[in-house]
Amino acid sequence: MSITYLEAIREAQARALGENPNVYIYGQDVGDFGGAFKATKGLAAQFPGRVIDAPISEDAIVGSAIGAAIQGMRPIIEMQFADFSTVGLNQIVNQAATYYWRTNVPCPITIRLPCGGTSGSGPFHSQSLEAVYAHFPGLVVLTPATVEDAYSMLLDAVAIDDPVIFCEHKFLYYHLKAEKLPTGALPVGKARIARAGRDLTLVTYSAMLHESLAAAEELATQGYQVEIVDLRSIKPLDTDTVMASVARTGRLLCVGEAWPWGGVTAEVIARVVSEGFDLLDAPPQRLNAKDTPIPFHPRLWAAHRPTAQSITAAARNVLNY
Amino acid sequence: MSITYLEAIREAQARALGENPNVYIYGQDVGDFGGAFKATKGLAAQFPGRVIDAPISEDAIVGSAIGAAIQGMRPIIEMQFADFSTVGLNQIVNQAATYYWRTNVPCPITIRLPCGGTSGSGPFHSQSLEAVYAHFPGLVVLTPATVEDAYSMLLDAVAIDDPVIFCEHKFLYYHLKAEKLPTGALPVGKARIARAGRDLTLVTYSAMLHESLAAAEELATQGYQVEIVDLRSIKPLDTDTVMASVARTGRLLCVGEAWPWGGVTAEVIARVVSEGFDLLDAPPQRLNAKDTPIPFHPRLWAAHRPTAQSITAAARNVLNY
Amino acid sequence: MQRLVEAVPPAAVTGGPNDPVLRPSALDPSQLRLAYRWVLLARLLDDKTAALYRSGLVPGGAFLSKGQEALSVSLAMQLQPGDIYAPLIRDTAGRLAFGETIQDALRSCIGSPLGPMRGRDGNVHRGRPKDGYLPMISHLGAIPSVVNGALIARRLQGKPMGIGATCIGDGGTSTGAFHEAMNQAAVERLPLVMVVADNQYAYSTHRSRQFACDSLLDRAVGYGVDGHAVDGTDLAACMQVMDRAARRAREGCGPQLIVANLLRLCGHGEHDDASYVDPALKESHVGRDCVKAAADWLIAHGMAAPGELSKMQTDVSAELEKAVDEILRDPAPDPNVEKWTALATAALRENAS
Amino acid sequence: MQRLVEAVPPAAVTGGPNDPVLRPSALDPSQLRLAYRWVLLARLLDDKTAALYRSGLVPGGAFLSKGQEALSVSLAMQLQPGDIYAPLIRDTAGRLAFGETIQDALRSCIGSPLGPMRGRDGNVHRGRPKDGYLPMISHLGAIPSVVNGALIARRLQGKPMGIGATCIGDGGTSTGAFHEAMNQAAVERLPLVMVVADNQYAYSTHRSRQFACDSLLDRAVGYGVDGHAVDGTDLAACMQVMDRAARRAREGCGPQLIVANLLRLCGHGEHDDASYVDPALKESHVGRDCVKAAADWLIAHGMAAPGELSKMQTDVSAELEKAVDEILRDPAPDPNVEKWTALATAALRENAS
C-alpha cells in the first residue's frame, strides 16, 4: 500500500470526523464533489450533513466557523486556494485570532490553505501566505512537508484550541507518497532534523524541504554534509532545534518558497543571530522566491522559486565562506 | 507659524490637488466632514467634486481607485483606520500590486493608512500593518516619522507610478510640530541619519523614532552615543544607509511598534547579517510590540509597545555586550 | 416559495386603531413598561458614560445609543435563554434587556480588569460568549456570519436552534461581509433576526451616499428572506414587529430582515458634535426622541401613570449611581500580571518580542 | 425615483411575435449574422484550446465558454470605442467581438511572450488596459469595482463616460466584493452594465446552495438599479436586451443589471467532466446549445441561408488554423531576459531574493 500527501489529508479528516462529532468541514465544492483537489472525496457520503458546500463567500465562511467554534464545534475550513484566503483574511486575523485573547473563550478552527506553486498556476493560484498569517498574534501556522506530517499535524490542528492555519502544499498533493500512515508523531510546534550533517544548517519547510534534500544529496557528492531542519510549524517556531543545529554546524541557510520581505527566512535569521550570534562562522543567508508575483509560464516559474539547483549554489556560497 | 504632522498631510493633499487635475481623494467621511481625523478638512470646498465620500466598502474603494488609476488618475485613498484596510487587502495586494507586472500599465494609487497606537484605541484602531503590505511584491510602503516627511513623502507617494501604502502615524497627528513645511527632501526610498553616534546603530521608523530619540538622549547622559537611522521607507528598504551606519558602530538594535514575527525589524536584521556580518561586534537585537492584540487600557497599552524606557534598556544590553 | 415582505409605511406605524399591523390592544402592558424601564436606564447609562468620558475616566471614545433605544430593546426582549445575541455599537438598551449588568457595561468603558473584557478591549466591544452574548469587533459587517455559525453549530449538534439576533447600521450594509452573511443565512435558512438601524447617517455620511434603493428593506427579496419595516422611534411598533419577526424565525421561516427608520440623537462618538445632521431631519418625525415618545405613548394609552414613570426614573437612577460607585473603586489592569499571550494552548506559546 | 425592473419570464424570451420585448423585426439581420460569426469562432476557438490543452501545450488549465457565447457576444457588440470592457472566465465570444485577436487569446493560453500577458499570467486572465480591455484577476468579484473606477475617472476628467461592461457568474454574486461594487455603482449612478450569467452551477455547486432568492434579478431593486432578465440560450433575445440595457446606461439611467439563465456546456475547466450536472437540466430549455439554436433561428427567420452559415464556418475555421500555425512558432518566455521586478518606478526597485 502507498498513500499520497493528499490522501493523508483526506484520511486525517475522515478520522477527525469519525472520532469527534463536533468536527465538520465547510468550503466551496467540498461536499459530493469532494473538493477542487479531492481532499474531501467521499466524506460527504460517509458523514452525511457534516461536509457542507459553501457559497463563494470567504468572509462569511470564516465568520461562521468562528461562531460554530465558540459554540463547541471544531470546524475544518477548506479554502479552494490559499490565494483566496485574502478575501477572508479580516475574519481570520481580526476576529478568530483575537477571540481567545479578548474573551477567554477558545476559537478552535482549522483553516486549510492549499498553497504553493505548481507549474502553470500563475499569480493567483500559487501563493504561500504563511508569513502573512504568522505576523498576526493568535494564530498557529503549520507547514507540513511530508505525508506523515500532513496526516498527524492535521489531526493536531483539529485538536488545538486555537485557530490554525494549515498550509498544505499543492505540489506535494499527488507526487509525495509514503508507505503508510504514521502511528506516532513529533509534538506540534517542534522542528525535525530531516537529514543530519555537520557542515551547514539548512532551515526550510513545506515543498522546499524536498528541493533542499535534493540539494543536500548533490552537495554530499561534493563532500559537504548538510543538516536539514524541517520547521513543520512556523508559528510557533522551534528556535531551539534550529539553534542546536547551528551550534553543531556554524553555518545557516534558510530556504522558503514565499516572497523574501519579512518571510519565514527573515524571521529565522533574526532569531538565530540575536540569540546565537557567536555560534556562526559565516554570515547566515536566505533564499526565497523572487519579489514579483508568481509567473504563469513554467519556464518563468522555475526561475522564480528556489530549486535544488539554486539551493545548491546558495549552500555552496555559505559553505565556502 | 507652526504646523502639525496632520496639517502637513492636509497641506500635501491640498498641493497635490492644486497641482495635478488627476488627483482626487476618496474615502469614508473625507468630504464636507473632512475625515475622521480632519486630514482632508476644507479640501472638499476648495476642490469641488474631487474629495468624495465613499460608502463603507473598502474593497470597492480600492477597486475603483485601481480602475481610475489605470485611466490616468492619481487617487488618494483614505482608510478610516489602517486596521480596516484588511477588508480591502485583496484589492491592494492582488490587484493593485500586480497590475503593472501583469499588464505593463502602471497603477499609481496612494493608500493612506492612519496607523499605530494611541491611548485607549484598542485592538482594532491601533494596528501597524506595514510588514503585511511589504511582504507582497509590487507595493511601495512609506512610514514618515516627521512633519517634513509626512508632507514631502505624501507628495512623493502621489507622484510615484506604483501603488503606495502611506503609513501615517496617528500618535504623531497632533503632537508632532514643525516650524514650516519643507522645501526639499531626501529622495523617497532613502533612509536618514536622525541622530549621529558612534556606539550603536538604532534602526527605526514612524512613531518609534521619537521614543528612540528620547532613549538616545537618556543614554547620552550615560555616555553612550547612539546613531539613529530613520528608515522613512520600509519598502524599498535602504540597506546601504543602515549598513554604512553599522560599519561605523558595530552594533545594531532595531525597534518597531508592529508585532515581531516577520516585521520590519526581522527584515532589517536579516539583511544586515547576510551582507554585513563581519561589521558586527555584538548580536543584533530587535524590540517590538508584544505578540498579542493591542490592548485597550492605557496601562496595558504602555506595556505592550516599545517605549523610550524599554528601548533604553534594550540598547544598553547591546551596548554592554 | 412564498415570502413575506411587509413594507409598512412609517405613517402607518404610529399605531392608529385601524392599522392591521399594529394594535395597542395586542400589546402586553407589563412588557411595554418593562421595555420602557430598559430604554430609560439605557439613556441614563449613556448620559453617565458621557459624563465619565468628559471627566477623563473613559479611555478612547464613548459611543452612545441615543435614538436607538426603542429599536434595540424590542429585539433583545424577544430573546430567550439559549438564543444568541450579538449587539452592535448602539445597543445599550438591548444589552441591558438581554441581561448585561450596568457594572459590565461601565467596566468595559473604563477598561476595568473586573469587566468582561478585562481592559483588553473596551467600550462597545464587549460580550460574554458563554452566555450567548457575542462581543463585536470594530470591522463593520464582521458579526452576522458569526451568528450564523453559532446557529449552524446547534443544527449540527442536534440542539434546539433558538434564534440569533444582531444589528447593523445603514452604513454597515455597504460592507461585503454583511452581504455574504445575509446570503449565507438565507442559503442555510437560519433563524437569524437581522435588524438594520437606518439612522440616516454613517458617521457624517448621509444615507444618500451609502445606497441607492428607496429603503434597505428592498434588499430582502434579493436575499430571499422575509422583510419588515418599522418606525424606529415608536417603541410599541418596534415591540410588535420584533415579536412577529422573532416568531417567524423560531417557526422555521428563515432569516428575518427588519429595517427601522430613526435618527442618531448624538454624535458618532462623544468627540463628534454631529453638526452635519440636517436640522430638518431633527425636526421631522424621524428625529423625535423614542424614549420620550414611549413615555407619552404609555400615558396616552393608559398603560402607565405619570407617577409610575417618574418613580421608575428615580429607581433606575439610584441603581445606576450605585453601580457607578462600585466600579469606580475597581483597580486598573496590571501589565505585570497580564499573561501577554494570544494563544489558548499553553504548549504552543512562545515569547517573541 | 422610478426604476425599471423587468422580470421577463424565460418563456417569453424565446421571441414569439407577440412578445413586446422581443421582436425579430426590431433586429438588424447583419448585426445578428455578425454576432453569429463571433459565437461560431468562439466555439471553435474553445475546441482548439481544449485540443492544445490535451496535447500538453497549455500550462495550467483550460477554461471554456461553451453555452455562454450568445450572452457574451451580445454584451460586447454593444460596446463602442472608448467604452470599458472587463470580461470574465466565460467570455471568449465577447472578447473576440470586442476586438481581441485569436492570436492574443491563444498566446495567453500557451503563455507566449508575444501575447498581452507575456507568459506572466495566462488563459482567461488577459487584457489590454490601454484599449479599455481589462484583465481579470482570479478572485471573483474583484473586477466590477475596477470598472466603476474607470468610469469615475472619466467623470472626473470631464470626458465622455461611455459605458463599462462586465460579467460575473451566479457563484460570483455571493462575494462581498460584488455587492460592494454594485452598491458603489448605484450610489455613483455609473453607466455600468453588469451581466450575471446564471449558468446553474458554480464549479460543482448548484445555485440552490448559492442563493435563496428566486432569481438574482431580485437583487436589482435592492441596489436601486434597473434589472433585465434574459434567456441566455437565445442570441436574438440577448441582443435585444443588451441593446436596451446599454442604451439606458448611455442615457444616464445608471447601472443596469442583466440576469441570464443558461447552462455551462462544459466542465468548470477541461480537467472537470462536470458529471455533477443534473441530466434533466441538460435536456431542458436552459441546456440547449446557444450556438446551434442561433443558427436554427437565423435560418428559420430568413436572416441567413444555410449555405451562408456553412461558408462562414469554413472561413472561420481557416482563420483559426492560420492563427494557430502562427502562435505555435512563438518562442517560450526567457527567464534570463525577464526583468523580475513588480515596480514601474525604476528608482525604487531593489533585488531582495
Ligand SMILES: Cc1ncc(C[n+]2csc(CCOP(=O)(O)OP(=O)(O)O)c2C)c(N)n1
Ligand atoms: C469595515 C469598516 N470600515 C470603516 C469603519 C469605521 N466606522 C466605524 S462606525 C462607522 C459608521 C457606521 O455607520 P452605520 O453603520 O450607519 O452605524 P451608526 O454609527 O450610524 O449606528 C464607520 C465608517 C469600520 N468600523 N469598519
Ligand SMILES: Cc1ncc(C[n+]2csc(CCOP(=O)(O)OP(=O)(O)O)c2C)c(N)n1
Ligand atoms: C474569491 C474566490 N473564491 C473562490 C474562487 C475559486 N473559484 C473559481 S471559479 C469558481 C466557481 C465560479 O462559479 P460562477 O461564478 O458561477 O461562474 P461559472 O464558473 O459558473 O461561470 C470558484 C469557486 C475564486 N476564483 N475566487
Ligand SMILES: [Mg+2]
Ligand atoms: Mg447609521
Ligand SMILES: [Mg+2]
Ligand atoms: Mg456559474
